[in-house]
Amino acid sequence: MNKAIFLDKDGTLIPDIPYNVDPEKITLSNDAVAGLIKLQSEGYKLIIISNQSGVARGYFTEDKLHAVADKIKELFEWEGLRLDGFYYCLHHPQGKLPGYNIECDCRKPAAGMLLRAAADHTISLENSWMIGDILNDVEAGNRAGCKTVLIDNGNETEWVEGPCRKPTIICENINEAAGRLLTIDKHELAGL
Ligand SMILES: [Mg+2]
Numbered sequence: 001m002n003k004a005i006f007l008d009k010d011g012t013l014i015p016d017i018p019y020n021v022d023p024e025k026i027t028l029s030n031d032a033v034a035g036l037i038k039l040q041s042e043g044y045k046l047i048i049i050s051n052q053s054g055v056a057r058g059y060f061t062e063d064k065l066h067a068v069a070d071k072i073k074e075l076f077e078w079e080g081l082r083l084d085g086f087y088y089c090l091h092h093p094q095g096k097l098p099g100y101n102i103e104c105d106c107r108k109p110a111a112g113m114l115l116r117a118a119a120d121h122t123i124s125l126e127n128s129w130m131i132g133d134i135l136n137d138v139e140a141g142n143r144a145g146c147k148t149v150l151i152d153n154g155n156e157t158e159w160v161e162g163p164c165r166k167p168t169i170i171c172e173n174i175n176e177a178a179g180r181l182l183t184i185d186k187h188e189l190a191g192l
């Protein structure tokens, strides 16, 4: 079985520009690359898990997301990283595009995208982590059975509590998260 780091895209891996699909405006977050390199070298697959309701809302079409994925892959390659997967949810119950304006099982805080990625990549969810900047990411990760990191960078503003909304750890950025989660996993492996 493989293990993975599931990464929220907007506000976590990439500075958040709401509904942006212009590849030119996409950059990797500060304080992320060294951590991602460490995680990949420790054998974790790097997989993006992203809500993209802009499609259901009629802001952009799905093919725009392919250009976004290509740009992120390119940014990863420049840094010596490999992107192992990119899963997105196109739905939103209040969207206007027929067929996409539904209650789905993939929009975070639901766990559908993580479950699909786990099946596709033979991933052990209990040995994997979800990293995100809001508690809906945390809930999706916890529901899937992963451990979870909240990057507390100011993007979560509502702090709605719930049974699945407590992160395993809270960090300032992905580099810090990488160091701390690797320490936790090594202790678990050693049975400490
Ligand atoms: Mg986010």
Ligand SMILES: [Zn+2]
Pocket: 089, 090, 091, 104, 105, 106, 107
């Ligand atoms: Zn969905």
